[in-house]
Each structure stands twice: as structure tokens, then as C-alpha cells.
Amino acid sequence: MKHTKVKDLLNSAPGLHEVKAKGWVRTFRNNQFIALNDGSTINNIQCVVDFANTPEETLKRITTGAAVCVVGTLAESQGAGQKVEIQVSKIEILGDSDPEKFPMQPKKHSLEFLRENAHLRIRTNAFGAIMRVRSTLAFAVHQYFQEKGFFYVNTPIITGSDAEGAGEMFKVTALPFDGTPRTEEGKVNYKEDFFGKETNLTVSGQLEGETYAMALGQIYTFGPTFRAENSNTSRHLAEFWMIEPEVAFNNLADNMDLAEDFIKYVIKYTVDKCGDDLKFLEQRLIEEEKSKPQADRSEMALLEKLSFVMDNNFKRVSYTEAIDILKNSKPNKNKKFQYPVDDWGVDLQSEHERFLVEKHFKCPVILFDYPANIKAFYMRLNEDGKTVRAMDILFPGIGEIVGGSQREERYDVLLEKMKALGIDEKELYWYLDTRRFGSAVHSGFGLGFERLVLFVTGMTNIRDVIPFPRTPQNAEF
């Protein structure tokens, strides 16, 4: 007999036929009640062991973490919180779990401790929930774009171009540090490296994505990107997953519409599919915040917050308006900002973004039309000659979740900008070619997937929403 998943058993009606379940023991109470979980759902199925007719030796081996196979009938449950339970007629221990050694005992563990045990933390309720939500969000991303006729493009991870400028890059090499091949001038001879040139890990697939958008019309990427920056914060990873749609003929307003519609869709999809996991995570957050002063607690419970984002328009505000609001804000006048806002043109700091989103507008905000000189070279220059068609989407508690722009489609303007910034036009000839042959208005954005998972799960440290986080001084597993 094949075993049935716990999720399906819990949705079944009681009956006299035999069922089989396999999973891991979460708890074992009174030598009688196993809470069995197989990862298919956050909910355990209660398995009632006939302890009078089960060998003592077997009962001893039913410990937290052990893998077991039970056979029995599905009966109406007398206990609270579940409709059915398994009246066990036969139990087999598949794999033991020494209670003296298994680190994931049923008690509260700190998130730090769990991070050190990233290979086992997935066996806890919280991480099971987080990673099921993550998986569902990822699928929602694909489904959204595919339904809209976008094509998924795998842009390269190893890149020969270092002109993207989005951040510090990791070197990829097959050359040895000892006896590195050198040119006659004593420089590293990258011609002898695997790719015959210097190569790095990509920081963004955007530029390559644009070449595809200018042929397939609507594309998206969803892959890993990298930053070799020494940012040891709760919002930064050295390796993270990014989603980058790019659409021919879209202007900045279309781009904002797409980003907002997309985010609402993936949240709605996940709320619909992951109700039990999100309810658990909502409760987890409430418990966690109990130790905080009232003022530091979330204003809304997790599911209420997600509904709020789905049901309300994101507020669209130009950079210039935002600067006005910030200049005249209380914290600015009372000198509470670490970086005072006085002049148009300054880059916004996290404290400013948080003020706008969390205090002033109290909803997701799309800031647009930034000063040209604080944004990337490929962004479309506005007619005012000083701002570009950039947009950032800011989320409460998260900060920037999306960065995007309408792209500079005019060959001459783009070339001039690259020259002014010292970007090698030979290096990026292929990017310039998109503007030489059949150029057109187009736009896109990048969304950091882990920041989205943070927002939806209510977790606060980005290391807790990716299976095996990579951060400075940490590449375990």
C-alpha cells in the first residue's frame, strides 16, 4: 500500500479502510499520541498508538525527529483542533532520532541558533511555513508573467562585462593564486583563464534582458544575483534571487502599473494558497512582538497588512514632491534625521524612505523622476534635462522592494552618458546595438525576491527567508 500525504489525510473523511502515513515525529505524548508531520502542510496528524500492544522497545524509539511509518484507520478525532486522527494498528520506526543529540527539540529556539543549523531548521514549524510560502510566491511569479504572455529568459550568471555598475562583484576564475599566469608586463594573464578573460558573478540580468525584450516584446528573468559588499545588515545578502521584467513599448507609467499589479497578484495568490502557514506566521509575529514596547509593534497583524497592500493603490509621488514633504517634516525640522534633508538632489536614506512610507503616507509608495546624477546611466532622461524616469517602490518595514526605470532609448543620449561616466562603449557594444537597430521606448524593474518573502512572511531578518544564506564571513553548507 502506498502512503498518503498528511495534508490529504487531514482533508479526508473518517472511514474503516486502512491508511498508511510516513513522516517525522514532532511530539509523542503519554506513550500514546504522536503528532506526525511530513512537510506537506504545517498541520500534524495525530496518530494514536495502542501502547498496551506495542513493544516497549518500539515505544522508546518514538522520539522527536524520528521517521516513522504508521498503518491504521482514519477515525473521527476526539481531541480539539483536528477532524480526524489515525488509530494506529502498526508502527515501524524508519529512522531513529536520539533525543539527547537531535538539536530541534520541541521548545523555542532562537533564530540565531536556527541559522547555525540551517540544514535542520527546516524541520521546525516556522521554517516549514516560511519555505512553503517562498515556494508558492516563486510559482506565483512565473504564473503571473506566463499568463500575461511574458517569456522567461535565463540571463548569464557568469558575466564578462563589469559595466553594470549595480555593485561590487565577485570574481569567477579557474586560475590558481599560486603560480598565476602573468603577461610579459607582469599582469595577470586572463587569456589563460577558463573564459579567456576576466569574469564576474552578475549583479543584474537587466542589460541582457533588454536585448531579449527588444525581440520577444515582454520578458522576465528570475535568477540569482550577487553583491560582494560588506553589508552585514538584516536586509542584505551576498547571494539573492531577483526578478527582472522588461517590456518593449512600455513607458514609466506602464512600468509602475505592471509592478503594482504584479505585486498584488503574487501576494493574493499566496494568501489564497498558504492560509494555514500565514496564520501560523501571523501568530509567531504577535508572540515575538509581545516583548517589544507597544510603539515598536506592527500596527496591523500579518494578514491584515497583506490585505491592505492588495486593496489599496500604491501612492505615486515624484522625488521633488517627496523632498518637499521631507524638508517640511517634523523629524527634519527637529533635527531627528541623521541625514538632514535640505537641498533638492540629495539621495534618500533609509530613514527618509521609512518616514514617507510608515509615517506620512502609511502605504506602499512609488517614488519617481529622480535626479539623473544619483541614478544609473541607462535611465531615460526627462525633458527637464536633470531628472530621469526612475521609480523605486518602498514598502513598510522593508524599504526599497523594487527599483526600475524607463530606459534611455536614444542612441546618442545613451552614448554621451556612457562617455561622461567613463563606461567603455566597446565593452557594451551589444547593449548599444539595441539602440542602433530598431530602438523603441521600453521599461523594466528589478524586485529582490527575498525582500518580498520577508514582507509576506512577516520575518525581519533576510537570512531567515532563504534556505542557506550567504553573507560576509558565512558560506556554510
Added chain:
Amino acid sequence: MKHTKVKDLLNSAPGLHEVKAKGWVRTFRNNQFIALNDGSTINNIQCVVDFANTPEETLKRITTGAAVCVVGTLAESQGAGQKVEIQVSKIEILGDSDPEKFPMQPKKHSLEFLRENAHLRIRTNAFGAIMRVRSTLAFAVHQYFQEKGFFYVNTPIITGSDAEGAGEMFKVTALPFDGTPRTEEGKVNYKEDFFGKETNLTVSGQLEGETYAMALGQIYTFGPTFRAENSNTSRHLAEFWMIEPEVAFNNLADNMDLAEDFIKYVIKYTVDKCGDDLKFLEQRLIEEEKSKPQADRSEMALLEKLSFVMDNNFKRVSYTEAIDILKNSKPNKNKKFQYPVDDWGVDLQSEHERFLVEKHFKCPVILFDYPANIKAFYMRLNEDGKTVRAMDILFPGIGEIVGGSQREERYDVLLEKMKALGIDEKELYWYLDTRRFGSAVHSGFGLGFERLVLFVTGMTNIRDVIPFPRTPQNAEF
């Protein structure tokens, strides 16, 4: 007025209302007929220009590759091959394309030439079709697993463990080649590197995936993997995408069932969605093979071959049986194999696999129960003590498309195997933990995504089924 996608226009009924289309000119005949494509489909829409009332200057700019916007009415087409066409009332040139310079002129280009222009080849019919098929296959992968209740797991790309043993690895580092930090003994001081240790690009997410399968039950990965091997063949890439499902409680037979069902599903999904693209690719292959002698041409046309795979069981053959067949085969007896097959225990070469699949069985073949010493350390040892529960799926024209196994779930046996092979148990303590705590039978496999795309598109060089291929001496774009 918003523009409508070409795909949707082609599916519309003629009418008197105005429509707008944007796209790129594929050809312009007789100063009158534009074949317009926007990437949404392989099919162009014919746009009939009123050349008598269009300025000469504009007509001159309607060249292959130019981006244009046309407004007009959708009329029944008089021409062959299309139901509707646009009777253009207004045309605007969005972006010019100098016919003297645009490399993608409407003529036959060699695949080599197109590879050198990987940023523009996507503007050809063939590459548009290939990449739409690739995107559809990728979505089918996600949909298959999500429908079956698998969870998508992003295993790490940068890995601190080099014990996976699947192939040569690329080094990832932020250390400089000049003035590399050294220990007192003169060795490279990786403590000063970004992660505080030596790190590489992953060759497989399997080991990390197993830790998740032993908690979530059914998981899959789908991400980039890397090999720093100097294999300049039409079947190898240094960077490629791999799909790796892993299932708790599955034995080798379950694993074969899963792999076969999965492959049939994604092919069926793609055939259903990409009919026009596949018909084009089928025709392309027929044309290409016309220059070959009859014996070297494909026995079946592309769609017939795909139907054959969907409709027939894969042949399951043990390694031992396969060796018997090969030993007694004509090419072996006539010494036509480069590597003669005489003894049980030899590794199978590509020529042997091809003989089994293409000549002997003439269908996809699953080989299983390989000798332990030609397979990886983590595979389940059979009771005979000399074979392991490994399986490879071999496809005609492609060779190995899937490699998988039931995993060794017994702690002691696994540890002994690792020791015998000199694999550091401290390095892989986390992998061993899955066998220390609640171990259970489990199985999984890896499928090289590009090989699947090769098979479905009928292309023959793996560089032509990934947007920007990475191979020895090549990391352009």
C-alpha cells in the same frame, strides 16, 4: 489607444474599428507589405501601407529591423497564409535600422554567425521559436511539481563545500591576485576572503536539497549549475540550468516513475502550447538535414518524435543486461566501438549509450543498478554489495538527460563509503545529520534543462538553446 499584441490581432475577427500594433519589420515588399513581428508569436502580421499617400521619406525608413507603430483597420487578408491584415492609415517609425549595418538581414545565416551575435539572433524566427519553447518548458517544470505538491527550493549557488564530486569547480573570490593575503606559512589566507573560507560555484544542489526533502517531503530545485571542465563539445556548457527533485520515502522504482511522468508532462504541455513554434522548428530541421546523407537524417520528424516519447514507455534495463546486449552486439563483435565492451564493471561511453537507445531499443532507455565504483558516494548500495541503485535516462540524439539514484539512507554505510573515498566527514557533517536524525529511504534525480530544450527543439548544439552560452574561452555579453 493602447497597442494590441500581434498574437491577439492574428486571432481577431476583421472589423472596422481602429487597431494599433507595434513591432519590428521583418520584411517590406513592393513598398507596400510589411511583415511585422513583436515576439508574441512566430507569425508576422501583414501591414498594408498606402504607399501613394505615405511620404517617400517614411517609406525609405521601413527597413528590416526597424521598430514601427502602425494604426489601421483589421481586414480580411487577400494573401495566402493569414486570415487578417492591417490596412494601415498611419505609420510611425519608432527606431531606424540601417540596412547596410543591421546584421540580421532576411537571409540564411549560419548558426556560428548567429552565436557571435547572440544579442541579435533572438530577432530571427528560429531563435524566437527556440526561446519561446524554452520559456514554456521552464514553466511546465514548475507547474508539474507545484501541482504535485512539491516545494521549490533555492539551494546555494556559492558553496563552501567542495565535496560534491560532480566535476571541476570555478573559484569564487573577492581576493586580489596581486598582493593576495597569505598566512605565515605562505598559503593563501582565505580567512580574509569575503566568506572567510574557500568558495566555489555549485555543481549540484542535491546535497542541500536532500536536507529539505527530509523535512518538506517533496522538493525540487531549478537553478544554474557550473562545470569548469574544458569540454568543447556540442553537449556541454560551463553554465547550465538543472532541475533536481528529491523525494522522501521514494525508492528507485518510484524515482524512475517520477522522472518518466515528469518528462512526458513537460513535453506534452509544450507541444500543446507551442504548436506554431514547433512546426517551424520541425521544418527548419528538415531543411537542415537535406544536405545530409539519408542515413544521417532523423528517422522521425520533430513532432512525431515528441509524440513517440509521450506515448511509449521508457525501456528499463539493468546495467548488467545492458552489458550483455553490448557485449553481443554487432559493433562490439566487429570491433566498431572505440571502447570495446568485454567486462562487467566498465563505464558506458557515449557510443554505447547511443547504440542502446538509437539502434537496439529505439526508444528512451532507463539504465539502473550500476556498479558501485563508477557512481557517486551517496548512492544506495544494493544487497549484492557491488551495485548501487543508480539510474540514468538516455535519449536518442542527446544521450544522458537524467542522472539519479536512491540515496544511501544508512548512516554507517554512508560514513564508511565517505571514509573509503577520502571525503571529509567534518565538511559534510550536515549531510550526515540527515542520516543521524530521522533518516528514511529517499531518491532524486538531476535533469540538465538545456538537454531537454535541445531534444524538444530539434537543435543539435547546446549553445543554441541558452540565450548567452558560456563555454571555454567564451563569456561574451
